[in-house]
Amino acid sequence: MKEEIFVSGRNIPNIDPFLHIWHWQIPLYLFLGGLAAGIMFFASLYTILGKEKEMPTTVKWAVFLVPAALVLGLFALFLDLKHQWYFWRLYLTVRFESPMSWGAWVLMLITPLSMMWVSSYIKELYPKWDWKFEILNKFEKLIIEYRKSLAWALLILSVILGIYTGILLSAFNARPLWNTAILGPLFLVSGLSTGAAAIMWMSKSHIERSFMSKVDLILIGIELFFIIHLFMGFMASTAVQINAAELFMGGQFTVSFWVFVVILGLVFPAILEILELRGYKIPVAIPALLILFGGLMFRFIMVEAGQITRYLY
Amino acid sequence: MRYAMAIDTKKCVGCSDCVVACQTENNVPHGYCRDWVVEVMDGTYPNLELEIRSERCNHCDNSPCVRCCPTGASHYEAGGIVTVTANECIGCGACIESCPYDARYSHPDGYVDKCTFCLHRVEKGEKPACVSVCPTNCMYFGDLEDPDSDVSQALQNRKYKTLAPEAGTKPQIYYLI
Numbered sequence: 001m002k003e004e005i006f007v008s009g010r011n012i013p014n015i016d017p018f019l020h021i022w023h024w025q026i027p028l029y030l031f032l033g034g035l036a037a038g039i040m041f042f043a044s045l046y047t048i049l050g051k052e053k054e055m056p057t058t059v060k061w062a063v064f065l066v067p068a069a070l071v072l073g074l075f076a077l078f079l080d081l082k083h084q085w086y087f088w089r090l091y092l093t094v095r096f097e098s099p100m101s102w103g104a105w106v107l108m109l110i111t112p113l114s115m116m117w118v119s120s121y122i123k124e125l126y127p128k129w130d131w132k133f134e135i136l137n138k139f140e141k142l143i144i145e146y147r148k149s150l151a152w153a154l155l156i157l158s159v160i161l162g163i164y165t166g167i168l169l170s171a172f173n174a175r176p177l178w179n180t181a182i183l184g185p186l187f188l189v190s191g192l193s194t195g196a197a198a199i200m201w202m203s204k205s206h207i208e209r210s211f212m213s214k215v216d217l218i219l220i221g222i223e224l225f226f227i228i229h230l231f232m233g234f235m236a237s238t239a240v241q242i243n244a245a246e247l248f249m250g251g252q253f254t255v256s257f258w259v260f261v262v263i264l265g266l267v268f269p270a271i272l273e274i275l276e277l278r279g280y281k282i283p284v285a286i287p288a289l290l291i292l293f294g295g296l297m298f299r300f301i302m303v304e305a306g307q308i309t310r311y312l313y
Numbered sequence: 314m315r316y317a318m319a320i321d322t323k324k325c326v327g328c329s330d331c332v333v334a335c336q337t338e339n340n341v342p343h344g345y346c347r348d349w350v351v352e353v354m355d356g357t358y359p360n361l362e363l364e365i366r367s368e369r370c371n372h373c374d375n376s377p378c379v380r381c382c383p384t385g386a387s388h389y390e391a392g393g394i395v396t397v398t399a400n401e402c403i404g405c406g407a408c409i410e411s412c413p414y415d416a417r418y419s420h421p422d423g424y425v426d427k428c429t430f431c432l433h434r435v436e437k438g439e440k441p442a443c444v445s446v447c448p449t450n451c452m453y454f455g456d457l458e459d460p461d462s463d464v465s466q467a468l469q470n471r472k473y474k475t476l477a478p479e480a481g482t483k484p485q486i487y488y489l490i
Binding site: 001003012015021082087093098099100101172174 | 345349365377380385386399402406407412423476479481
């Protein structure tokens with residue numbers, strides 16, 4: 001038996017007995033960032049492929065959620081900072097070793113670019129829209145003219161943003177649950193899947209909806225494979241990672257993870273989507289909402305559980 | 314130059330003088346501490362083994378906190394001492410998440426705070442407060458690259474270990490065992 005106690009007393013807020021430095025703001029931001037990356041990815045992809053006509057919601061309407069999600073996410077990040085009025089320090093350096101640093105820069109690029117994208121479609125949504133200033137009209141024409149180039153830039157940035165939400169966590173080798181290379185791809189796929197779900201929900205065209213539903217099914221399949229891969233990796237790893245995996249296999253996160261994330265957030269909506277594609281009448285809001293809810297829960301659980309895992313010495 | 318500390322677990326009695334000295338010297342806010350004492354009981358009665366350790370930031374050679382800091386507020390000072398510049402810190406918590414030793418905390422004023430090896434004393438040629446008050450003289454501080462320093466001498470003839478070396482941080486607090 002091994003027993004360890006602090007004899008000098010130690011009860012630092014948010015550190016002891018378990019680390020709890022990151023609260024709701026971080027997982028909420030990771031969710032919104034993933035959602036924005038997902039929608040932006042499909043919008044720019046189908047623009048590059050020249051499918052604006054077939055996929056109007058994807059390319060034009062769902063994108064309105066992107067700047068909204070990014071601004072909300074950034075606000076959540078700002079709330080999380082403890083030394084808030086020094087936040088501008090982020091933009092005085094570029095540190096490639098620190099995922100948070102290049103993530104902050106990617107957000108700095110993708111947020112205004114996505115706003116430009118939205119502004120180029122705003123007249124189609126509100127025909128009476130008036131930019132008031134001639135220079136803004138000229139700017140709009142310029143964006144419409146260079147839409148394909150903008151799509152390429154946003155395609156790349158959205159993939160970086162999506163994968164960054166996972167790499168942010170996987171860079172912390174002190175937290176064994178996060179310290180796995182699969183987390184980046186897993187968060188990217190989960191973000192793309194939530195993006196597809198949001199598009200599906202908003203779309204009024206049956207063809208677009210069933211197409212996005214098929215895309216989402218593939219993404220759910222990949223995500224389930226990655227989750228199995230994640231736990232296989234942990235079980236074949238060192239003691240600290242086996243302990244981390246045990247939190248989900250009999251430990252305190254077993255029910256919340258397998259019920260809310262895997263069954264209600266992935267498997268059940270996948271079944272509903274398959275039934276819908278086979279012709280059963282199922283309101284699209286149900287699978288879409290479940291996928292969004294599963295994505296949010298996934299990030300909350302990963303952030304919460306990761307902070308409990310640690311090295312033993 | 315490479316500042317390091319050696320702590321003799323066989324001489325430490327766990328009096329916590331180092332903790333109080335640090336809190337006084339560095340004006341550590343109430344309820345927080347930059348160093349702490351751990352008692353580890355190993356085995357089953359009657360074959361028990363006790364180890365007492367005074368722990369703090371390990372001033373690692375490969376510090377994850379310096380790597381993860383998005384603004385460069387966490388940085389290496391001369392001699393490898395890891396410190397935080399308060400007015401560059403945004404309080405994001407990345408360094409706290411990245412430390413396998415939980416040696417950092419969020420200061421009530423917002424920035425992140427931690428052990429500095431008493432840099433302000435070391436610069437004047439003095440020892441860190443914790444080392445200078447230790448009543449059993451179980452702590453040794455100095456330059457690892459100087460073979461005559463207290464710490465090099467202490468490590469010369471004894472077996473020692475570091476904490477969680479498998480985390481890859483190359484910690485610079487050595488425990489004599």
